[in-house]
Amino acid sequence: MEDKKRRTVLKLGAAASLAALAGTAKFLAPSEDQSISECSDKVKLLSPDGEIVEIEASLLKVDTHDHAQTMAKNVGREGIPGKKFVMVIDLGKCRNARKCVTACQKMHYVPEDKEWLQIKLMKDNEQSAPYWFPKTCFHCDNPPCVKVCPVDATFKRTDGLVLIDNDRCIGCKFCMAACPYSTRVFNWGEPEVPEEAKQVAHSPETSVPSKHSTVEKCDFCPDMARQGKLPDCVTACPNGVFYFGDENEDSVTNGSETVRLSALLRDKAAYRYMEELGTKPRVYYLPPSNRMFPVERGFKNLDNEIKDRYKDVH
Amino acid sequence: MNIESTSKSLLKEFAPQITQWSTREKLWIGFWSIIFMIGLYALYVQATEGHVVTGMRDNVVWGLYIANFIFFIGISYAGAIISGFLHLFHVEWRKPIIRIAELITVIATIIGPLYILLCVGRLDRLHHLFIYPRLQSPITWDVLAIGTYLVGSIIFLYLALIRDFAILSQADLDVSKWKKNLYRFFSLGFSNTPQQRKKLNQATTALALLIIPTAIIVHSVLSWIFGMTLRPGWHSTIFGPYFVLAAIYSGTGVLVIAMWAFRKLYKLEKYIVEKHFIYLSYLLMVLAAGYGYFTFSEYLTDWYSSEKWNAELIEKLFNLNEFGGWFYFANFAGILLPLIVLAIPKMRNINSITAVSAVLVFAMWVKRYLIIVPTLETTLLPMQDTRMEYVHYSATWVEWALTFAGIAMFFLMFKLASKFIPIVPVWETSEYLEKELMKTK
Numbered sequence: 001m002e003d004k005k006r007r008t009v010l011k012l013g014a015a016a017s018l019a020a021l022a023g024t025a026k027f028l029a030p031s032e033d034q035s036i037s038e039c040s041d042k043v044k045l046l047s048p049d050g051e052i053v054e055i056e057a058s059l060l061k062v063d064t065h066d067h068a069q070t071m072a073k074n075v076g077r078e079g080i081p082g083k084k085f086v087m088v089i090d091l092g093k094c095r096n097a098r099k100c101v102t103a104c105q106k107m108h109y110v111p112e113d114k115e116w117l118q119i120k121l122m123k124d125n126e127q128s129a130p131y132w133f134p135k136t137c138f139h140c141d142n143p144p145c146v147k148v149c150p151v152d153a154t155f156k157r158t159d160g161l162v163l164i165d166n167d168r169c170i171g172c173k174f175c176m177a178a179c180p181y182s183t184r185v186f187n188w189g190e191p192e193v194p195e196e197a198k199q200v201a202h203s204p205e206t207s208v209p210s211k212h213s214t215v216e217k218c219d220f221c222p223d224m225a226r227q228g229k230l231p232d233c234v235t236a237c238p239n240g241v242f243y244f245g246d247e248n249e250d251s252v253t254n255g256s257e258t259v260r261l262s263a264l265l266r267d268k269a270a271y272r273y274m275e276e277l278g279t280k281p282r283v284y285y286l287p288p289s290n291r292m293f294p295v296e297r298g299f300k301n302l303d304n305e306i307k308d309r310y311k312d313v314h
Numbered sequence: 315m316n317i318e319s320t321s322k323s324l325l326k327e328f329a330p331q332i333t334q335w336s337t338r339e340k341l342w343i344g345f346w347s348i349i350f351m352i353g354l355y356a357l358y359v360q361a362t363e364g365h366v367v368t369g370m371r372d373n374v375v376w377g378l379y380i381a382n383f384i385f386f387i388g389i390s391y392a393g394a395i396i397s398g399f400l401h402l403f404h405v406e407w408r409k410p411i412i413r414i415a416e417l418i419t420v421i422a423t424i425i426g427p428l429y430i431l432l433c434v435g436r437l438d439r440l441h442h443l444f445i446y447p448r449l450q451s452p453i454t455w456d457v458l459a460i461g462t463y464l465v466g467s468i469i470f471l472y473l474a475l476i477r478d479f480a481i482l483s484q485a486d487l488d489v490s491k492w493k494k495n496l497y498r499f500f501s502l503g504f505s506n507t508p509q510q511r512k513k514l515n516q517a518t519t520a521l522a523l524l525i526i527p528t529a530i531i532v533h534s535v536l537s538w539i540f541g542m543t544l545r546p547g548w549h550s551t552i553f554g555p556y557f558v559l560a561a562i563y564s565g566t567g568v569l570v571i572a573m574w575a576f577r578k579l580y581k582l583e584k585y586i587v588e589k590h591f592i593y594l595s596y597l598l599m600v601l602a603a604g605y606g607y608f609t610f611s612e613y614l615t616d617w618y619s620s621e622k623w624n625a626e627l628i629e630k631l632f633n634l635n636e637f638g639g640w641f642y643f644a645n646f647a648g649i650l651l652p653l654i655v656l657a658i659p660k661m662r663n664i665n666s667i668t669a670v671s672a673v674l675v676f677a678m679w680v681k682r683y684l685i686i687v688p689t690l691e692t693t694l695l696p697m698q699d700t701r702m703e704y705v706h707y708s709a710t711w712v713e714w715a716l717t718f719a720g721i722a723m724f725f726l727m728f729k730l731a732s733k734f735i736p737i738v739p740v741w742e743t744s745e746y747l748e749k750e751l752m753k754t755k
Contacts, residue, residue: 150453151442171435173375189366213435309698
């Protein structure tokens with residue numbers, strides 16, 4: 001049920017962003033989108049400023065022209081005004097439950113073997129103990145991937161996000177070679193996309209649907225942020241590992257507690273992964289001290305395939 | 315004797331190369347055409363099924379194709395640098411071999427970029443490079459540089475051809491009418507007036523001056539595709555000059571091989587003589603020493619400072635269970651062997667110089683592979699992937715088929731070019747022979 005609702009919201013979100021673009025006089029929505037007619041007379045739409053407005057359903061006009069899509073693209077490129085998204089990952093709380101991974105896959109309609117969010121088992125040196133290390137895209141402020149893209153298919157937004165326009169990507173993979181964190185994945189063959197996701201017009205904000213021979217990655221779910229919701233990895237985590245928020249508001253939340261970002265970073269000795277590379281990530285890590293779970297907990301109920309990944313770490 | 319009558323007799327001697335097809339040549343064309351067709355089929359498979367048919371995956375995103383790309387752009391230096399430099403320094407002995415060198419340049423510069431296209435997943439969106447170009451991207455630099463280089467090297471080749479086209483169009487050759495018409499068209503009405511000669515000379519000198527920096531830019535920009543990233547083994551300040559030197563080195567090697575082959579094939583023993591090979595072997599020695607110096611300083615600094623990822627990469631390169639075998643081969647056969655063999659005066663003869671060149675050209679190809687794959691297999695974060703094809707790259711038949719198709723294309727284009735134009739420049743060789751004659755008198 002929860003899933004179905006989310007997917008409807010996703011569709012509605014896509015339709016709404018199209019509609020909102022055209023201003024107040026003219027509204028656009030794909031005619032095949034049933035979710036709109038289901039919602040009685042009033043339809044909730046998102047304005048370009050990120051505000052929710054209610055509109056008479058009868059005002060919606062169907063327009064299938066290309067320019068609707070191009071305009072949606074431009075909004076996807078600009079970023080949510082006034083925002084500066086940031087994530088804090090508390091390594092002391094992670095026990096490799098992998099709920100973030102599966103939630104992300106479900107949200108973006110990607111198959112099980114494609115992980116935009118990966119969990120590594122890290123061991124910093126001989127003496128220290130291993131710990132679980134969830135890795136999203138770092139949405140760097142000095143992104144090596146964006147620098148090298150020859151066609152502006154991957155870009156940096158005003159709200160800090162690094163996104164990909166999969167209708168523009170030519171699949172040269174230079175961004176993948178340039179990313180020092182191996183964040184990006186490529187659709188080497190025709191991607192498995194469920195029927196319902198195929199209908200959606202691609203937007204850099206949803207990263208749905210996957211397209212063959214193009215690059216994709218973690219997008220921090222800006223479509224959820226536009227609805228005032230947290231990314232799915234954050235809400236799915238049973239241990240509250242992920243804190244997501246806005247640097248401008250100086251607050252982040254993991255769904256159950258909301259904390260002051262600057263205080264959290266200062267008091268818990270936050271660091272950015274491989275700071276020395278100069279990429280200026282927007283993801284901070286809290287060191288894996290005072291761990292809530294022994295690392296062995298993370299091996300319980302794991303598929304053998306996944307267990308095998310960590311066999312080199314002792 | 316004067317130049318015109320010399321060139322007439324020269325052309326008569328070279329005529330069979332253009333007018334006749336021997337059985338051996340037909341077999342040669344047939345064989346490489348089959349290889350090429352297999353490549354076309356592989357291309358069809360890759361185009362319809364996607365890059366999943368290659369050995370490339372998320373970690374090793376580039377493989378054989380990029381190695382071939384560097385290789386072909388590298389050998390293209392034969393014409394640009396060798397012919398350009400020798401022209402500027404008025405080295406007379408260059409004249410019989412410049413056509414071969416310049417043909418290598420043009421053909422390799424056509425084939426090389428095709429391999430970049432093979433790395434592009436969405437060829438249907440190639441026009442995005444022009445409608446959404448970003449000047450910050452080294453790929454855009456490459457498109458601009460290689461485009462300029464290709465046009466420049468075609469003009470350079472063509473300028474040296476105009477006089478030969480004029481001779482060909484007037485000669486009594488047993489060729490079809492359309493060919494004759496083409497010769498006349500391409501000769502641009504050249505009739506050897508002093509003014510035309512002067513203009514042609516000026517243009518050639520200008521092109522020689524332009525083509526050298528263009529060639530250097532092309533290979534530097536190409537190296538920066540790697541040098542600009544934060545990857546071990548790639549992120550190196552010497553990558554530009556290192557690649558440029560490697561390119562001149564392998565280009566000279568290919569030039570020697572081509573000279574040897576055409577000399578045998580078209581009985582050019584009188585014109586391409588041992589002296590040419592020996593002079594080029596001196597050049598090879600200098601280049602081997604320079605290239606060896608760059609290689610040594612590159613690996614020494616990485617090994618000595620032993621930063622984590624560099625140390626990991628060096629370990630892979632030196633480990634016989636990983637890339638060790640090929641690494642030792644590339645450096646011993648590619649650098650030390652040519653240096654030692656060519657240093658012995660007795661060994662400096664046509665056959666051994668050619669054999670050494672063949673070995674070093676292959677070693678340089680291996681070296682390009684070793685620049686690409688081991689680095690991509692050395693990720694900064696642990697891979698922790700159980701899918702072996704994601705951890706280790708191994709090229710598939712599609713990639714090999716397309717690699718050989720590139721080689722086939724090289725041979726086919728060379729062969730077809732030699733059926734249209736004399737492989738030894740008629741006019742310039744006559745000039746050279748006249749001067750030699752004067753000297754002996």
